[in-house]
Amino acid sequence: MKKSNKKRISIINRNTNETKINVKVELDGTGNNSISTGLPFFDHMLEQLSKHSLINLELSCFGDLKVDAHHTMEDCGLALGNAIKDALGDKRGIRRYSFNYLPMDECLTRCCLDISGRPWLIWNVFLPNITIKNIETEIFREFFQSLSQAAGFTIHIENLYGKNTHHIIESCFKALAISLRNAISIDLKNLDNIPSTKGTLLGNS
Numbered sequence: 578m579k580k581s582n583k584k585r586i587s588i589i590n591r592n593t594n595e596t597k598i599n600v601k602v603e604l605d606g607t608g609n610n611s612i613s614t615g616l617p618f619f620d621h622m623l624e625q626l627s628k629h630s631l632i633n634l635e636l637s638c639f640g641d642l643k644v645d646a647h648h649t650m651e652d653c654g655l656a657l658g659n660a661i662k663d664a665l666g667d668k669r670g671i672r673r674y675s676f677n678y679l680p681m682d683e684c685l686t687r688c689c690l691d692i693s694g695r696p697w698l699i700w701n702v703f704l705p706n707i708t709i710k711n712i713e714t715e716i717f718r719e720f721f722q723s724l725s726q727a728a729g730f731t732i733h734i735e736n737l738y739g740k741n742t743h744h745i746i747e748s749c750f751k752a753l754a755i756s757l758r759n760a761i762s763i764d765l766k767n768l769d770n771i772p773s774t775k776g777t778l779l780g781n782s
Contacts, residue, residue: 587664591656595648596640598656604664604761606633614638614653616646618710619720622750623653629754630761632661646712647719654720658727665761667779668692673772675759679752684739688752690760691731694780698725701735702749705742717746721753729780 585604592598610627612620612634627634636657640649665671676689686702698721704714725732734752739745764772771778 583666585664585666587660589656589660589663591652591659593652595644596638596652598636598638598640598652600653600656600660601633601635602657602660602664603633604661606631608633610634610636612636614649615640615642616649616710616712618712619646619650619653622747623657625747625750626754626757629751630758632757632761642711645716647716650712650716650720651723654723655727658724658730661761662728665692667771667777668694669771670763670768671772672760672762672764673778675756677752677755677759678737679748679755681739681744681748681751683741684744684748685737686739686745686748686752687733687735687737688749688756689733690753690756692729692760692778693731694729694778695731696726696729696780697731698722699733699735701733702745703736704745707742709742709746714742714746717749721749 587602589600608628608631610624612623614620638649638653642649671692673692679686700718700721707714734749736745
């Protein structure tokens with residue numbers, strides 16, 4: 578049986594011909610972060626994810642931005658997802674499920690999360706086909722998709738209404754952060770157990 582990672586810290590290095598990424602996460606943190614991807618708006622969104630999930634996050638990425646933002650954002654999702662998955666260990670004692678409604682001015686976004694070991698993304702978010710700070714808005718879905726895939730999370734994100742594109746995107750990151758904060762937290766009533774009748778949340782059963 579795989580032992581729990583009690584410190585819940587992980588370091589991941591991911592190097593390809595398209596991106597070079599270093600990630601460190603500390604799940605039981607205070608939201609401290611140091612992030613540099615070459616995409617300032619994306620950095621800001623990752624800062625929101627760290628701040629509101631209380632996950633300490635160090636992430637640096639050198640990507641092929643001369644092509645576009647796609648590889649950088651997708652690969653950051655993969656690296657971050659792998660780091661969180663590794664830090665969770667066997668997931669003993671976590672709450673596992675969480676959901677919340679996140680208001681941001683005129684918009685409202687819902688995020689439902691299951692740390693199930695089974696990757697799945699539902700993305701009911703309409704974004705105008707525009708570019709924000711060198712990022713095509715359609716690429717944001719690819720970040721959430723790759724994060725879900727690598728972490729083994731079931732994530733449902735729906736923007737219920739909103740007009741400002743910046744607000745809609747930011748509310749998606751913040752909503753995920755709040756759900757993540759709650760789902761990875763330790764349930765003192767179930768401290769020594771894995772919250773599954775299967776006895777595992779590793780996704781291979």
